[in-house]
Amino acid sequence: MALIKDQQLSISHAVTPDVRFIDWLNNSPTQGDSVLTNGEDDLPSLLASANKLAMIAIEFGTFADGRGFSMARMLRRDGYQGEIRAVGDVAMDRIDFMQRVGFNAFELRDDQDAAQALTKLGEVSVHFQPSADGKGPAYMT
């Protein structure tokens, strides 16, 4: 499974965690852990404990589930600095928007060409609204 991280094809990186957020929270959470979460988890709890986490992998059960976009946006808004990795049904046609809302790593679906996917980041280079990437229209800068 190819991984794009920080706008590059990543060769060596941490594996995607298989510990679910709720299990981690209920079993002595430790600084520097990584968890797997999705739109079903309690978002206020995630936001409250995010500063302990080195990586938050947000799972897209189907590509149409857009909750992960708001989750990443809110994590970054709260100042979360760790890795936010998109996992599950992740394809090149959505990673530009994902990057804009705050994801910095993308575990691509098996059928995806990673080199081609890289070209999709920033495919539309101008933006009408601010997002986690800090880029917005002229009047906001």
Add this chain to the structure above:
Amino acid sequence: MYAYNQFDQTLVDQRVDQYRDQTHRYLAGEIPEDEFRVLRLMNGLYIQRLAPMLRVAIPYGLMKSEQLRVLAQISRTYDKGYGHFTTRQNMQFNWPTLESVPDILADLAKVQMHAIQTSGACIRNTTTDPFAGVSADEIEDTRPWCELIRQWSTLHPEFAYLPRKFKIAVSGSSSDRAASQVHDIGLHLYRNEAGEMGFEVLVGGGLGRTPVIGKTVRQFLEPQELLSYLDAVLRVYNLNGRRDNKYKARIKILVNAVGINAFAEMVEAEWQLIKGKELRLPDAEIERVKGFFKAPDYLSTEYAALTESDLEGAFAEHPQFATWYRQNTRDHKQPGYRIVIVGLKNQLQAPGDVSHQQMDGIAALADEFSFAELRSTHDQNLVLADVAQRDLLSLWLKLQGLGMARANVGTLTDMINCPGLDFCSLANAETLILSRQINETFDDMDYQYELGEIQLKISGCINACGHHHVGHIGILGVEKGGKQVYQFSLGGSASNDASLGKILGRSIDQDQVVVVLGKILDVYVQLRETDETFLKLVRRVGFAPFKERVYGTHQRSAA
């Protein structure tokens, strides 16, 4: 009107390239069908019963004449020489090929148009009053605010995969001509008691399977915080709207499930975190956008206006002109000017349809008489917003030449009609045959004038694109046992007094629709008091006399 700068143009051009690549990869088998479906929908492309359908965005219904000419050209080059205006002020082409869509989008981009977010589970084209900026009863011009919403919502990265589609309508007059109470968000621009301009925000209105009138979620919103507040509503919806059942995924279901007060609290909590920050609109930006919507260079009143006696003279010489003036023009806030509604409801074309010759013709009339701009309306007509009174007679004569001078605006035959089973893959029943039958049966215009204002709205399925729930008379096509039958409802309205029509009784066979409609109108004519509109009468007398007239005989004979 708003003109693209380099920033806007870059976005639209890059979006065309992006979609071209997506189409190419789909045709090469590299994008799965269900995934491409979502990508093409975000670019307005449906696959209909007979062919793809492309919906082109007309932001808040405002167009330049050169843009309409390009729509005409597209209809000639890629389609069958006509287009269709929808209730959301957009234009649909019914016959393009999937392969040609990137080229169509490239042609559109050259005149600052696109099809971005005209479908799909995202924020759709924002709609407004077609008389914005010119209506005599206007409180505040909605167009700058619509443009600000257009920009904020276009390719919003967070809200592209919402639970379901999301529609925003803005009204800024004492009469709501934007159906704002039946939108996911309705915005009412008004002045509060302190004289400050702001928005009342309604949320959770909508039609479809579960028709609901929107509820006030915020009584007064400072305009500088419009985008932050919308952002908060959308975030709450994106995170909490149902995703398990697409028929229960609209924001209205969420609002009804948690209650408007709890929903307002959720929005308020989120809004408190983001208000006053990066989404707050600087006054300079608001003024910049307002600058695009300044009044055109009107002629002086003495030059633009007709004297009362000149007007009476023209009426005497051309009685049909007098009728058209009364039915199809409206008061303008600029003395000496009229708003002209160019009806798309003649006897030969489907409601909202317009041929390429007509598009070119109207574009030329806009150039000659209305500052090269025109608007599309919620009820599927066009508007020339700034016509000097002295030009009205010439304009009317030229509209006659285009077959577009039928003086039926606001009457029974000025109906809203979805395309129905003739085109749409969702439809259960034909609707266009009904508009033909209604036009054939009720062809006496004097009878229509005598009936006065009647809003007839026809949908070919429960999705309610024809807005039948809010028609004074609504007709819904359904399929029963392999047969197309039609359900009448009465008493709906999408105006200030918004209400949902109630079903009259059991469904009617297709060949009986005009008969039943005639009976309903008969009851109205018999029972009405002086100056009582159809809607008022229904509200006063209730359903009993209509039921008796429509079903009474049948029930007796069955007994």
